[in-house]
Amino acid sequence: MNNQYLAIYDKAVVARGTLEEIVKQVKIVGNNLEPIVFEEKSCKRIDFSWHGDAQTVLANMTTDNSTSQKRGRPKLGVKAKEVTLLPRHWEWLSTQKGGASAAIRRLVDEAQKNPSTEDLICAKQQQLDKFTLAFLGDEPGFEEASRALYRNSKVSFEAAIESWPADIKDFVMAKFMEISDLHSGVTSS
Numbered sequence: 001m002n003n004q005y006l007a008i009y010d011k012a013v014v015a016r017g018t019l020e021e022i023v024k025q026v027k028i029v030g031n032n033l034e035p036i037v038f039e040e041k042s043c044k045r046i047d048f049s050w051h052g053d054a055q056t057v058l059a060n061m062t063t064d065n066s067t068s069q070k071r072g073r074p075k076l077g078v079k080a081k082e083v084t085l086l087p088r089h090w091e092w093l094s095t096q097k098g099g100a101s102a103a104i105r106r107l108v109d110e111a112q113k114n115p116s117t118e119d120l121i122c123a124k125q126q127q128l129d130k131f132t133l134a135f136l137g138d139e140p141g142f143e144e145a146s147r148a149l150y151r152n153s154k155v156s157f158e159a160a161i162e163s164w165p166a167d168i169k170d171f172v173m174a175k176f177m178e179i180s181d182l183h184s185g186v187t188s189s
Contacts, residue, residue, distance in 0.1 A: 005046065006171065009035035011135060013167040019046070020058060027054040036135060043131035043175070121182050125149055128175045139164060149176065152183045 007015035007022045014035050015025035026033050034050040048061045083104070085093070096103035115123075129146055136142055141160035148156035157176050161169050181187075 004040040006038045006040055007035040008038070008135060008168070009033055011139075011165050011168065013171070016040075019061065023057050023061075024054050026050070027057070038131060038134075040171075043127040045130075045134060117182055117185075121179060124175070124179045124182070128172060128179070131175075132172060136164065136168070145172075149179070152180055154180060 002018045004017060005019055005022050006013055007026055009026075014029055014033065015022040017025070019037070022037060026035055031053070037046045037048075038044065039046060048057070050057055052060070090100070093100035093103050098106075111119075129149060132142065132145065140163050145157055145160035148154075148160055154176070158173070161172060164172070
């Protein structure tokens with residue numbers, strides 16, 4: 001199944017669907033419209049150029065905006081970054097099969113495969129908070145909604161977002177309920 005996206009302009013959802021559907025819907029509404037696009041599941045912002053007609057936008061669209069680096073193995077997507085650890089951590093890593101980098105990759109892979117409920121809650125809270133901050137940070141109730149999100153207070157959250165546009169309010173409330181379900185021990189498939 002293709003990822004689903006939201007296109008938001010002037011604090012209203014102007015399109016919803018796959019990236020291709022969104023581009024076509026937005027260009028029908030107006031050629032000069034440049035909405036903010038988010039992936040629905042992760043609330044991650046997707047940036048691309050809206051210049052040109054729908055076909056031009058789609059042709060220029062890339063999913064990876066990163067530039068290749070000279071160090072590491074860029075064809076594999078490997079990036080070299082600094083890690084700061086205590087000496088005992090470096091000692092342990094040096095004894096691991098494949099060396100420090102391989103051991104760290106295995107640890108990260110395992111943590112990603114089996115995240116704790118707390119990790120999932122934290123990640124989803126941060127995703128939703130970043131989503132609302134992107135275009136609702138100056139709206140009445142934003143600060144209260146953010147606090148209620150991290151407290152898992154449905155009553156306070158609903159009250160804080162009451163004045164927000166209906167389509168946005170519905171989306172963020174659905175996301176809040178996913179997080180609330182995780183707090184309650186309900187897992188989605």
